[in-house]
Amino acid sequence: MSTAVAELPTAPSESRVNYLNASYGIKSWLLTTDHKRIALLYLVSITFMFVVGGVAATLMRIQLIEPTGAIVEPEVYNKLFSIHGIVMVFFFLVPSIPAVMGNFLIPMMIGARDVAFPKLNLLSWYLYITGSLCMLYAIAAGGVDTGWTFYPPYSSTYSHTHVIAAVTGVFIAGFSSILTGLNFIVTIHKMRAPGMTWFRMPLFLWSMYATSVIFILGTPVIAITLFLMALERLFHVGIFDPAVGGDPLLFQHLFWFYSHPAVYIMILPGMGVISELIPCFARKKIFGYKIVAYSSMAIAVLSFLVWGHHMFVTGQSIYTGLIFSVLSFAVAIPSAIKVFNWTATLYKGSISYNAPMLYALGFIGLFTMGGLTGLFLASLATDVHLNGTYFIVAHFHYIMVGGAVMAYLGGIHYWWPKITGRLYPDAWARFAALIIFVGFNLTFFPQFMLGYLGMPRRYAVYPPEFQVLNVMSSAGATILGVGYVIPLIYLIWSIKYGPIAGPNPWGATGLEWQTPSPPPTENFEEMPVVTEEPYNYPGTEVPVRG
C-alpha cells in the first residue's frame, strides 16, 4: 500500500513554470495576489502561531504534574492558559483550514484563475499578521491573564496585564476573517467554471461557504464586544462593569453570540476536508451528497441560536435555559447525520490507508466522542455539575483538536503533493497519525474523568486526589507533542528531497487534480468544463433508491 504512491506516474520535469518558481524574491511573495502564494503565507504564519500556543500548552501540562504546581506561580500559569486559548482559537484554528486550504483550493476546485478579489485577499493576510503582531507584543510585554473569554469585570477593571494589546490583536484579526469570508462567498457565487453547478461542487466548497456566512455575520459581533470591553477598561463607561452601572452578563451574551458559531467556524471546514478524503481513499461517491451539503448550512444557521448554553449557571431564567437546551440538542442532529454518512461511504468501497485517510478515520472517531459528550452539556441537569470543569476542557478539545486539527493535518497531507509537487514518506506519515491519535486520547480522556470528579478548569494548583489523572494527561501530551513534531520534519524534508508527485498521486477526482503539481500561476492552462457530479470514481453503479 505504501508503495502505491511512489509507483504513480511522475511529472516529466520541474523546469515547467509553476506558481512557486514563476517569480523570485521576498517582494514577489509579500506583494503577491496569487491565492496559492497567499495560502502559503498563511501556512507559515499560522504554523508559527501554533508553535506559540503549543509551547504554552506544554508548560501548562508540566505545571499540572504536581498538585502544588511544578514550575510556575499561579499568576504565570494564568497567563499561559490565556495565551494558549487566545492564540490557538483566534490565530490558529479560526484561520487554519479556511485561510490555508480554502485559499489554495476554492479557485482550483471551481475551475477559476483566482479568488474574486485577489488584492483584498492579500489585505486579509496583512490584517492577520498585524493582529498576530499585537498579540505577540502582548505576550512579549508580559502576557495577558483573562482567559480567551475576556470576561469582565475581571478583564475590564481588575486585570493588570496587557488586555488592550491582546483584544486589539483579536479585533484586527477579525477583519481578516470578515474579508476572507466575503471573498469566498463572491468567488463561489460568481466564478464557477462552466458546468460547475451548485450540486456538482465538492463538499469542501459547501463547508467553506457555510463557514464564510458565519465569518461575515458573527465576526462583527465579537469585534464590537471586544471594542466595548476595551472602552470599559480605558474609560469606565459603564457597559459591563456593575460598579459603574454595567451588566457583566451582557458581555457573555455578546461574546458567545460570536464564539459559539466560532466553534463551527473551526469544525465546519474540517468536516469539508473529511468529505473530500473519505471518497478519495474509498474510491467511492460520498453517501448522501445533498444531505451532507444541507447539513453544513443547517449547522451554520443553528449555530447562531445556541449561545445561551454557555450560560446555564449564570442565573439565566429557567425558561431561557430550556429554550437554549432544546436548540443545542437540535444542532447535534446535523452533525450526527454527517458522521453516519461518512461511515456509510466506506460501505462497499475500495479503501486504501494512506496517511490522509488515517487522519480522516481518526477524525470521525474523535469527533463522534466530542459530539456525544456535548450532549452532557446541552442537558441542563448535568451541565450544572460539569460546567466550568475539566469535562468542558476535554469536550471542546475532542472537537477542536481531535476534530479540527486532525482534519487540518489530514488535509495538509492530502493536498501537500498538489501544493509542493512533492511526496512525503507515507510510512512516517502513517506512524505520526497513529502517535497523534494515541497521544490525543491519553491527554484528553482523563480530563473527562477529572471534570466529573469536580476539578475546575483554569486551576494552577489543585487538590491531591486529582494528581494521578493529571499525570496521565501530561504523559499523553508528551506523546501528542512528539506526534506533532514528526510531520513538521518530514514535510519540510519533502520540499527538497521528496519524490516528484505528479498531477494526481491519489487518483482523485476534482478539478484541482487535473492540473500539474505544483499548479501554474493561472491554475489551468485552459478553462475547464465540468460535465459530471463530484466523486465520480469508476465502479459498479447502483441506482438511487427510495
Add this chain to the structure above:
Amino acid sequence: MDGGNLPRARNGLRGQIMMSLAHGGTQSMAALAAWIPLQPPTASKIAGEVDELYYFLTAVTLFFTALIFGFIFYFMIKYRRRSEDQRAEQIHGNVLLEVVWTIIPTIICAGIFIWASYLYVRNARPPANSTEIFVIGKQWMWHIQHPEGPREIDALHIPVGQAVKLTMTSQDVIHGFFVPAFRMKKSVVPGMYNSIWFKPDKVGTFHLFCTEYCGAGHSKMIGWVYVMKPADYAAWLAGQMRDQSMAQEGRLLFNRLGCATCHVANDTGTAPSLVGIYGKPEKLRDGSTRVVDETLLRQAIIEPNSILLPHYSPIMPTFKGQVTEEQILQLMAYIKSLGAEERTSTK
C-alpha cells in the same frame, strides 16, 4: 482537620460499584478505582439523580462510539483495497437510511432533553422551609454569613437533612460557587443575587470550589462544606455566637448611616416607611409595579434615584462605595425583620 483525604475515602465503595457495573469490570477495576477516583462524593438526593442521568449519557456515548468505531473497523477490513483495480460499488445514498438515522438521534435527544430538564426544573426552586445563608465572593475567598450572626471564611457549616438556600453575590469579579458532592453550581455575579440550594443527606466534609476564573488566586479560592448532625450543628452555632445576628447588625448600621432619620416607622412624607415593605408590590412613578425583593432593595441603596416613588421626592443620597456587599445584606436582614415584627404584631 484532615480534609484532603475525606472525600476520597467516601468516594470508595459506591463509586467503585457504579463504575464497575458501567464498565463491566472486575476486581482489577475496583483496585484501579482505589488508585484513580472515578466518582465524586455524593451528598444529596439530587446528586444521585444527576448521576443516573450522567451514567445514562455515558452509556449512550459508549454505545454510539462503539457503533461508529465498529462499523469503521469492519468496513476498513472488509473493503480494503486488495488490488489496484478493485472498484467500489457506487451508491449515491439511501433516503430510508437517512430518515432512520435522523429520527433515531432526534428521539434519543428529545428523551435526554426531557429527562434533564425535568430534573433541572424540579430542583430549580428551593423548598419554602429552607435555611437561608448568605455568600459573598471576594478575590480570593468565600465570605459566609449565617442569619444568626456567625461568619465564616472558606468554610460553610450546615446541618444534615435540612434544605439550605444560599443567596450569593460578589464584591468584585464573577466567581462560581461549586460543591461537586451536591452536583450544584452557580455563578456569583457582582451587582446581582443568584441563589442555589441543596439538602445534604450525608454527614461529612466536601470540597467547595470557585469555578469562574477570577484572577491570580482563583485556584486557591477553595474551601470546605461541613455537613453536621443537627445537634453538632446547634452546638457549633452556639459556640460561634459572639457576633450579633445579621438583623441586629443591620439595625446598628441603619442608625449609623442615618437611614433612620428619614425612614421612620410612621411615614412622615419624607421617605417611605420600611415596616412590612419586603415582599410587597410597590407602585413606581412610571406606573409600573415591582415586588420589593433583594434586588430592588439593593438597587434602592446603591442607586436610589433609579427607583422613583410617586409621593416622595428623590432626595436620598447614594450609598454606592460606602457600604460593603455584606453590610447591604445586613441592612436587608433588618428590613426583612421589620416586616416580620409587624406581621406578628397584627396577628
